[in-house]
Amino acid sequence: MEKAPKLQSTSKHLPGSGQGRSRVVIENVKPEIDCGRFAAKRTVGESMTVEADIFADGHDALSARLLYRKEGISRWTEILLQPLPNDRWRGAFDVTELGDYYYTVQAWVDRFESWRQALAKKADAGQDVALELAAGALIVEAAAQQASDEDQKSLKRFAAMLRENKPAAIQSGLDDQLAALMEQYPDRRWAVTYEKELRLNVERAKARFSTWYEIFPRSCATTPGQHGTFRDCKERLPYIAEMGFDVLYLPPIHPIGQSYRKGKNNALSAADSDVGSPWAIGNKQGGHKAIHRQLGTLADFKDLITAAKQLDIEIALDIAFQCTPDHPYVTEHPEWFRKRADGSIQYAENPPKKYQDIYPLDFESERWEELWNELKSVILFWCEQGVRIFRVDNPHTKAFPFWEWVIGEVKRTHPDALFLAEAFTRPKVMYRLAKLGFSQSYTYFTWRNTQSEITQYFTELTQTEVSDFFRANLWPNTPDILTEYLQFGGRPAFMARLVLAATLGANYGIYGPAFELCENIPREPGGEEYLNSEKYEIKHWDLQKSESLREFIARVNHIRRQNRALQSDRSLRFYPIDNPELIVFSKSTEDLNNIIVVVVNLDPHHTQSGWLELPAEELGLDPKQPFQVHDLLTDARYLWHGTRNYVELNPQSAPAQIFRVRPRIRREQDFDYFM
């Protein structure tokens, strides 16, 4: 037969020169968000686990490695992947720096290991392995060619032993030292590298673990009726720090518009004394880069940042990209707004409702590039003042491509910047925003009250691919949302929701002091707006009220800080309990050194009890040994036995228990314990 012509093919997956011999398949790499269109997310100090399906035809042994590199570095670091059942392989690396990493997977048929396994089986069966030993010598000699001086000598020594074909040669072939050496010099001529370099975005730890408190600075004055200032805020800081919060989020601090200003309780017309909504941004004094005069100066604001920092609190600002008719943009850049047929600027509306105090920006403007650059400059301006956390108002009503671009741009110069998406909208829209780059996202937690609702939702958030791009930030209330559960459940409802938020979510926040003071009167029955909402007026809160939850909150936040298990959502697991009014879940560190089991009575009115079931082995417990659970809220300790245990919670005294599980350690004193 004559030499066959070169292969022809119409497929774009035609094997190129030599590639026909690359027999390994790599598929189903995880994490991989939308086919690699978006980055997976981790925080500094976390581990990044990567899995892939890897296999080849036949039964040869394979080797597989996880490759990763920090952006800007071209050299890959390699990690061995370990085989799991069903052709799945897994490996992990620690992320230590802010910014983007890239990762991919490489695998190849491992001729040496295939040979070694066959040798072992044949030798065990007493077969003549002379030819096998000679074949092995060839493989080892080829590796020696690639090896450094020292290793080369060792490999050549092994090859020589294999060639001697003595009984000892088999032992040499199976020697672990030889295997370890050969692993250093694999034959990767026909290695397959996964076709994509996947991106991993690494943010600072606060993206994963943060405790938010929202206040209106204008309500911080010590004298009732006075307009609060940044200085008043500064005075409030110790109160906030004592409760254990580390992010203080302020609604917009910019000049407030006069045109169509809303009055108290969102009245269509405002009295002269009405202060307006902070989200109605812009007047003659300025827009998104200016400070509302009554709050103080830029210097006062920076002073607040500094003072907060001393208490380990970061100031988060609100980014609400919308304008009142009085905003300087309206006159300077009318082209950034949509026009009505008469040339006037289109106000916001949700027909038939009209919001004439708000002009939305037009992301379809012909001058969209100028608009984008200006909005970017707003965020950068506040970065320059020292702000690094932004809570973005209604991002789902601005164009998605803008967010991807602007977050990327800001992070290029400020990789420590964090963005929280306040998007209470449809699920796919919320997820898209997270993929586009938001560090954290508001969630439906606010309205998930029952055992099954919570279990289903948080299983989706933490146990599916969602956990790779969406970081939940749980809010039991906001200035816009006083839920029915809080309206009718009294103080126990506030306690239960606080514990749920603080333990289901490594990131959570409350709108205070309304929350700790258990403010629960809605503007109208069936609605979720607060009566006399702080959005439209200055409030004076009595922080010293005896029913305040401030100490309870402090306790819960202290527990969060002390227990690493609560500082991440990845380990969240729900457990069965025979009463649907109770919910049981755990979080634990990977090493199981810190295991927290939380039980919450979801019924704020009645004592509820039930038998819960813990998966002892998953939690590293010996199911035949008793173990201690230590309620970190009350400091009570209980001895539990086996997987099934009884709990009873009276919502009036304690609607929740946060147990630290303390497995028994076998030692002499154990004996005393039972005496």
Add this chain to the structure above:
Amino acid sequence: MEKAPKLQSTSKHLPGSGQGRSRVVIENVKPEIDCGRFAAKRTVGESMTVEADIFADGHDALSARLLYRKEGISRWTEILLQPLPNDRWRGAFDVTELGDYYYTVQAWVDRFESWRQALAKKADAGQDVALELAAGALIVEAAAQQASDEDQKSLKRFAAMLRENKPAAIQSGLDDQLAALMEQYPDRRWAVTYEKELRLNVERAKARFSTWYEIFPRSCATTPGQHGTFRDCKERLPYIAEMGFDVLYLPPIHPIGQSYRKGKNNALSAADSDVGSPWAIGNKQGGHKAIHRQLGTLADFKDLITAAKQLDIEIALDIAFQCTPDHPYVTEHPEWFRKRADGSIQYAENPPKKYQDIYPLDFESERWEELWNELKSVILFWCEQGVRIFRVDNPHTKAFPFWEWVIGEVKRTHPDALFLAEAFTRPKVMYRLAKLGFSQSYTYFTWRNTQSEITQYFTELTQTEVSDFFRANLWPNTPDILTEYLQFGGRPAFMARLVLAATLGANYGIYGPAFELCENIPREPGGEEYLNSEKYEIKHWDLQKSESLREFIARVNHIRRQNRALQSDRSLRFYPIDNPELIVFSKSTEDLNNIIVVVVNLDPHHTQSGWLELPAEELGLDPKQPFQVHDLLTDARYLWHGTRNYVELNPQSAPAQIFRVRPRIRREQDFDYFM
């Protein structure tokens, strides 16, 4: 403010000129196999349904279209996508030609529809809509610019009516005719097209619906002990056709090697009279393009093809790419085989087992391109003789890239060629082969016996993404596999497995006559090999045995041909029944004109009964009306009421029922029916 500089960005997803205004997101397009790396599959005459998540910021109305085109045609055909709940959209097109199609999705913010919805709401609320009407006129006039003469006139007329701002103008704006016209001329300046053109491979209907029968031609002689020929096979055709099979699959028909030939019952040494295994391919007379002399000539073979065709039967050949030591390749192309250290060719082994009669081809050979081309020429050779169906032996022991290439190559000249993958191996390997291009695949059906096993496996095959690339072909037995269930279940077991294979799978096959004659003696207890397996000897089957299932099989295959529901797997649904020894499932056509409900008693030894539950509405039944179920196996008819009905099956008489569901049609004669 000065004109802002152009955008800068480090992201590869930077919006290009104008793209910043493209606000729509298209994601999660289905089907999309491995991020578009592989084609989805359909057959000629089927409908292709495509879904995607489509949404934008805010609340504007969207329009979305499915675009598709046949390979080689650059113009897209467009289909309107319809919105489903939760931002999901769906559309479908019919495939009519063999070969590749491409499809993608396009969507945009629909300004006209957004305007129309807002107009309706504002008009309903009695608001002044003068400015809205003027804005609408502008939108309609812009569309008119794009429109053909006739439509342009109509659109201009509508625009003029809107400009009149009379009460009638609102009605004009909401006129469906205007909406239909506007749909013709959408403003797609900022339309978003999904970033991939996804591939759809269309094969002929037999890829979806086929009924296979496997025989050894050498066992077809009418005189016991004689070596059967293709002419004997031809005589057997009416018997096969009467049973209703349309694919006759022959094990390899090539010269059989002498070296290390296996004797009866796989004995290590063969007697002179032993005929050897047909899968031991190649001797001095030739290899994969030659015919085993005792079977006849190439002309005889082609004659068999022609005769079969007249009975609507296609001949399928076995592609087993392996050689005996006597195969011409061994001397002509020793470079296509792996060498041992002494220069001899490496035989197959699974240490410590040796298969010295088989030399595997070395897909890592330096001459791999020549090898690939030669193997391709083997398939093309048989295509040229008129064969279009290939059952590929152990494809999972040959390099995956080879299969993708060779199937693509063969289909380029023979788009009607079909390939069945005989890969009884790990799940991911089986799925990969299907993705690479195999038309059909053997499955684990062979060993799935219980209600839960069958339900779980076939739900995975038919109700997940697997159904888009993997077409099951169900075999209750093969020459290699006599299952325990068949060994111990007697004739009822054969009947139950036949009905399961023939109704769960639009593609199924049996190895006969062993199957219809209920041959059930294994070579050794606990094994799955047949005693005196036809693989190693010539058998003479008594086709007239009274216990033969030939008539039962004929009946089942007749039912398959008469009922379109059974000719596809996509509609398979399992239903609850309160006895785990019974299984109930349905298949139906999309229009529900043909609904088949199958009940099988999985226990071949005892009568089993139970209450099953049908989802009346899903099946288009009125739950308040009785309906008829007609057992197509026995012709018995039953009147069922509501969703819960009783069944009882005695395996000795009938281990299965295949009901055609006949919903009541309300008419005069109904009355008579109950009299």
